[in-house]
Amino acid sequence: MAEVFAEDSTSAGAMLDDRRVEELSSGRSRGAGIRVVDGKTTGFAHTSDLSEAGLLAAAAAAAAVAQQGGGKVRTVALGPGSIHDRGDRMLPDSVDKARKLDLLRRADEAARAMGDAVSQVQVGCGDSRRRVLIANSDGLLAEDDQVRTRFNVICVANGDTGMQTGHESLARTEGYEIFERYGVEDIARTAAARALVKLSARPAPSGEVPIVLAGGSGGILFHEACGHGLEADHIVKDASVYTGQVGQLVASPLVTLVDDGTVLGEWGNFAFDDEGCAPGRNVLIENGVLTDYMWDWLRARQEGRTSSGNGRRQSYQHLPMVRMTNTYLLAGSENADEIVAQTPSGVYVKKLGGGQVNTATGDFVFGTTEAYLIEDGHITEPLRDANLIGNGPEVLRRIDAVADDFDMTPGTCGKDGQSVPVGCGQATLRITGVTLGGTA
Amino acid sequence: MELATSVVDRAREGEGMEVYVTRGTETEVRAYEGAIESLTSADSSGVGIRVVLGNQVGFAYAGSLDPAVIDATLADARDNARYATPDADVVLAAPDGIAGVDLDLWDERVASTPMDEKIALAIDLERATRAADPRVRQVSSADYSDGRVEVALASTAGIRSTARRTSAFVSVDAIAGEGADTQTGTGFSVGRAPGDLNPEEAMVDAVLRSTRLLGAQKARSGRCTVVFDPRVVSTVLSVVAAALSGEAVVKGRSFFAGRIGESVAHGAVTLVDDPTDVRAYSASSHDGEGLACRRNVLISDGMLRMFVFDTVSARRAKTTSTGSAVRGGYAGTPTAGCRAIVLAPGSKGPEEILATVGDGLYVQSVTGIHSGVNPVSGDFSVGAEGLMIRGGHLAEPVREVTVASTLQRMLQAVVEIGSDLQWLPGLAAGQTLAIADMQLSGD
Known part of the structure; x- marks a missing residue:
């Protein structure tokens, strides 16, 4: 198989920090990645030279690796091309830079108005447009035009106990029209409140404790506890704790987990993946039973099946691999407040930070950035930041309650040196025991 | 450097400009089950331009050194500068009289080592790791990579600096198993050229780290x-x-x-x-x-x-x-x-x-x-x-x-x-x- 992935991307960013608009930044990148797969070997070359000569040189470099025997010329009829029309979007180029600065200033003011203890505010606004064209020797031809917009606020609050930070972000696979629906002031206030509340935080407990995760607190639990472990590249190398587990009960029956690149506007949404395959709504775990893994073209071919639309790459300079899109737990039927009320003691996590997993062992960590003690069924004192550690299959079996207050959050997923935008979603849920890495 | 200075020379009266140009090549080999799983070879280049107008700074970059792209990037940086908050502390670095030390970070062997030898480093590393201990049940990745990067920086404040460096790297991820237990360990070795690398040390480290965690x-x-x-x-x-x-x-x-x-x-x-x-x-x-x-x-x-x-x-x-x-x-x-x-x-x-x-x-x-x-x-x-x-x-x-x-x-x-x-x-x-x-x- 031979494939050409051409990409033309532009991006812009604006940053307000320490009350100043520090600088605006604009970036552009254009190039093609050429992949030749022969048996189990992949040859890959990329170039920013899109002339016929440049492309042929890259193709020769990629083919030289993969081809053990002599080369042969085969003419392939491409098409019909799949081009996705996203309808009306407020494209980044059409937005006046002064309007972006207005968003930054409004957020800065709103954050600082939360209290004198808010000692520093950094506001960032960024957008990108990524146009891709993928053609391969199977005759596939696909084009996509992805527009993404993000806005984030980081606050520092200063008090008697030192400094604390609060972070909140909005990120959508849409244009600037998102600011008609989401208020930048709200994002800023959330970030500031998060930093302020931690000024009176006590050290987090240590040891195994029941945890209630708030709806939309990050959903990164599933991303780390099983998402990465369900990526077929780990499976085919027997480097995942979930290898050979299809049809087995791997989680509480309350868990139905879906990876879904089709959710319009979410951060991990696209019309075609980076191998030209349309995304799907893929059920990974249904009522606790593992139903399938996530697949890209290469790993699907090895197993004689089709891609699930999870072949993604950071840019034309990277090889595609199996990646998540928007990964979420279907909502349950319980009431979030009642789940807390029925928890005699534990920790309530309002917001999660990042995480990391070892897919071979299933051990994973994820950080809290806003958490409280639960005492006698009530949310009480705030806690300082800490990491939680657990083993994927064990933790998923310990989920004993799922509420109906589903929400999604955006994130950036790193794997093998490549970053891609992803979404995570979940309703309020309880885990009967996870190890919390506090100091108390 | 000629490219960086030629852009800086286009600065207008009263305009500060700094141009950062980089060019590089990279090779990356991943071995699996005794063969090449993937091999990447690529050249890349890019430019970053900062423009200071009064006390306002703007920035733009591009992943290309094509003249038309540089023109567009320069125009973007100039336009961006109009929007920054004026700040008297925003200036370009000026030479401070301190001479840089002469560091030799470039090794021709990155370019001269035949590709087959680089491939062999990854394949041999994988084979040695699998053979080192019966408890090593999988090697999920065994990689060789290297790179050559050249950088030039020029500014209207009188900065002219160039640097170049090479690097080479091998790494291996071992998965050890005993009964139902699985543990992992990573080993690596770094240097300026393939000849500096110690794959044996990477292998021993990956095997030791994975096997000693069993149980x-x-x-x-x-x-x-x-x-x-x-x-x-x-x-x-x-x-x-x-x-x-x-x-x-x-x-x-x-x-x-x-x-x-x-x-x-x-x-x-x-x-x-x-x-x-x-x-x-x-x-x-x-x-x-x-x-x-x-x-x-x-x-x-x-x-x-x-x-x-x-x-x-x-x-x-x-x-x-x-x-x-x-x-x-x-x-x-x-x-x-x-x-x-x-x-x-x-x-x-x-x-x-x-x-x-x-x-x-x-x-x-x-x-x-x-x-x-x-x-x-x-x-x-x-x-x-x-x-x-x-x-x-x-x-x-x-x-x-x-x-x-x-x-x-x-x-x-x-x-x-x-x-x-x-x-x-x-x-x-x-x-x-x-x-x-x-x-x-x-x-």
Whole structure:
């Protein structure tokens, strides 16, 4: 198989920090990645030279690796091309830079108005447009035009106990029209409140404790506890704790987990993946039973099946691999407040930070950035930041309650040196025991 | 350099301009089951342009050196400058009279080594790792990679600097299994050329780290002395380095702010940022603004002496640049940061340190550094795996625990600093380090 992935991307960013608009930044990148797969070997070359000569040189470099025997010329009829029309979007180029600065200033003011203890505010606004064209020797031809917009606020609050930070972000696979629906002031206030509340935080407990995760607190639990472990590249190398587990009960029956690149506007949404395959709504775990893994073209071919639309790459300079899109737990039927009320003691996590997993062992960590003690069924004192550690299959079996207050959050997923935008979603849920890495 | 200066020459009257141009090539080989799984070869180049108009700065970059693209990038940077908040501290770096050291970071062998030899390095590494121990049941990746990068920087303020470097790297991920138990370990080796690499060491490290964790259990929660492996120390020092950035300090985002001259660490702690030491993987003769890199003593005998500054953060702090501007390639703008941190070694080797500690936890790797260590508040909480230390020796393996404290307390609670300094990839070297009174969280 031979494939050409051409990409033309532009991006812009604006940053307000320490009350100043520090600088605006604009970036552009254009190039093609050429992949030749022969048996189990992949040859890959990329170039920013899109002339016929440049492309042929890259193709020769990629083919030289993969081809053990002599080369042969085969003419392939491409098409019909799949081009996705996203309808009306407020494209980044059409937005006046002064309007972006207005968003930054409004957020800065709103954050600082939360209290004198808010000692520093950094506001960032960024957008990108990524146009891709993928053609391969199977005759596939696909084009996509992805527009993404993000806005984030980081606050520092200063008090008697030192400094604390609060972070909140909005990120959508849409244009600037998102600011008609989401208020930048709200994002800023959330970030500031998060930093302020931690000024009176006590050290987090240590040891195994029941945890209630708030709806939309990050959903990164599933991303780390099983998402990465369900990526077929780990499976085919027997480097995942979930290898050979299809049809087995791997989680509480309350868990139905879906990876879904089709959710319009979410951060991990696209019309075609980076191998030209349309995304799907893929059920990974249904009522606790593992139903399938996530697949890209290469790993699907090895197993004689089709891609699930999870072949993604950071840019034309990277090889595609199996990646998540928007990964979420279907909502349950319980009431979030009642789940807390029925928890005699534990920790309530309002917001999660990042995480990391070892897919071979299933051990994973994820950080809290806003958490409280639960005492006698009530949310009480705030806690300082800490990491939680657990083993994927064990933790998923310990989920004993799922509420109906589903929400999604955006994130950036790193794997093998490549970053891609992803979404995570979940309703309020309880885990009967996870190890919390506090100091108390 | 000609390209960088030719763009700078286009600066208009009263316009400041800095042009950063980079060109590079890279090779990456991944081996699997005795064959090439993937081989990447590529050239890349890019340009980053900063324009200063009055006291307003704008930035633009492009992943191409095509003249039409550079024109568009320059126009973007000029337009962006109109929107920044005017600030008298925003100026381009000017030559400060300090000459850069001459560092030889370029090795022709990266280009001259035949591809077949590079491929063999990855394939042989995989084969050797699989054969080393019957408990190694999988090698999920065995990689060879190298790169050559050339950088030129020119500005209207009189900066002209060029640098070039090569690098080569092998790494291997081993998965060990025994019964239902699975553990993993990574080994690597870095150098300026393929000939510098020690794949044997990478293999031995990956096998040892994966197999010695077999049978690991959670440990009981409690306070104990923790001995960190050199690789972990390098990672932790990188976070401490973030708090020593003058940029973080002037913006009130460092727990070190306002503490110059105070005791911030145990008296045995001397922390130096020295990019002029050729042994450092990240060694560099010039910083991200083209000023000479220099040896900066940040903490000596436990006392906080200085922060590192780029030109703008230095002006905001009423001081001068310490030659410490760092930038993330052509797409990044300069900011203040450390480049080659070294904690001054002590006199004891790892075994002696274990003997001194007696009982505690030896941590061979940590997870969740980004989610669990905060350079603003100093809160520290990471996932850890390693071995218990009993009677001065390594004992049973431990997994799925966390160790926690604050960076402030950890710096004061240093018990022993190892003599086994290792030059590692990244921005800090590392050695064995023992820290008292950390909270171990497990069962």
